[in-house]
Amino acid sequence: xxxxxxxxxxxxxxxxxxxxxxxxxxxxxxxxxxxxxxxxxxxxxxxxxxxxxxxxxxxxxxxxxxxxxxxxxxxxxxxxxxxxxxxxxxxxxxxxxxxxxxxxxxxxxxxxxxxxxxxxxxxxxxxxxxxxxxxxxxxxxxxxxxxxxxxxxxxxxxxxxxxxxxxxxxxxxxxxxxxxxxxxxxxxxxxxxxxxxxxxxxxxxxxxxxxxxx
Numbered sequence: 001x002x003x004x005x006x007x008x009x010x011x012x013x014x015x016x017x018x019x020x021x022x023x024x025x026x027x028x029x030x031x032x033x034x035x036x037x038x039x040x041x042x043x044x045x046x047x048x049x050x051x052x053x054x055x056x057x058x059x060x061x062x063x064x065x066x067x068x069x070x071x072x073x074x075x076x077x078x079x080x081x082x083x084x085x086x087x088x089x090x091x092x093x094x095x096x097x098x099x100x101x102x103x104x105x106x107x108x109x110x111x112x113x114x115x116x117x118x119x120x121x122x123x124x125x126x127x128x129x130x131x132x133x134x135x136x137x138x139x140x141x142x143x144x145x146x147x148x149x150x151x152x153x154x155x156x157x158x159x160x161x162x163x164x165x166x167x168x169x170x171x172x173x174x175x176x177x178x179x180x181x182x183x184x185x186x187x188x189x190x191x192x193x194x195x196x197x198x199x200x201x202x203x204x205x206x207x208x209x210x211x212x213x214x
Contacts, residue, residue: 019074020138021064024130025082027051027091034060035127037135038068039076044128054094061101077101081134083108083125084148088156106133110146 019039026033032049034057049056061078069075079102080095095103108125111133125133136144151159 019076021068021076021078022131022134022138023061023064023078023080024127024134025080025091026127026130027082027085027087032057033127035131036064037131038064039072044131046127054091057091058094058098065100075100079134079138080104081106081130083130089150092150093153104134104137105148105150106130107146107148111144 021039022037024035026035028051030051032051032053034047034049035044036047037044047060049060064078065075077100081104082091084105084107089105092103092105095101111125111129133145137147
């Protein structure tokens with residue numbers, strides 16, 4: 001029953017905005033899963049690309065446009081969504097350079113979806129749920145999700161410095177929440193300065209040494 005409702009929602013959204021190809025990306029080291037919804041279609045399609053093959057991804061996007069053009073006589077732009085993750089924002093930056101691609105990075109924690117729309121073990125949101133979220137976002141529905149402000153490359157480099165400067169062995173009771181405070185989590189929304197990073201990592205190193213000596 002829920003599947004039928006989802007399909008009806010997709011059809012209605014596509015009719016409301018027929019001039020766009022909607023695409024979601026599920027990224028892992030080995031495979032990139034691409035889910036797409038073309039204008040005039042109520043059915044989403046899936047395609048896999050070798051992880052890291054950005055040229056192959058762009059080529060597939062070009063092929064999506066060509067197929068839509070052959071069927072409908074028009075070259076449509078793409079609107080793409082992906083979750084913010086540990087890979088950083090380099091894929092977004094590549095896509096954003098193309099004038100026919102509108103790229104978005106979403107905070108996955110801001111999307112309310114059922115457990116069956118999350119991947120087992122990884123807790124990632126599946127491609128169809130991401131597309132439904134993107135459809136609602138483009139329709140202007142309130143409180144659908146939060147898109148991430150993409151940092152500059154310099155800001156992203158500062159964050160990587162903070163993460164790599166964290167001590168390898170942490171004291172007992174040092175939780176993931178402590179990592180977030182230290183700037184070591186993908187859920188972080190602020191970009192720490194190198195000075196803050198240095199002081200925080202030094203403090204945690206002292207905590208680790210103190211714990212080890214006890």
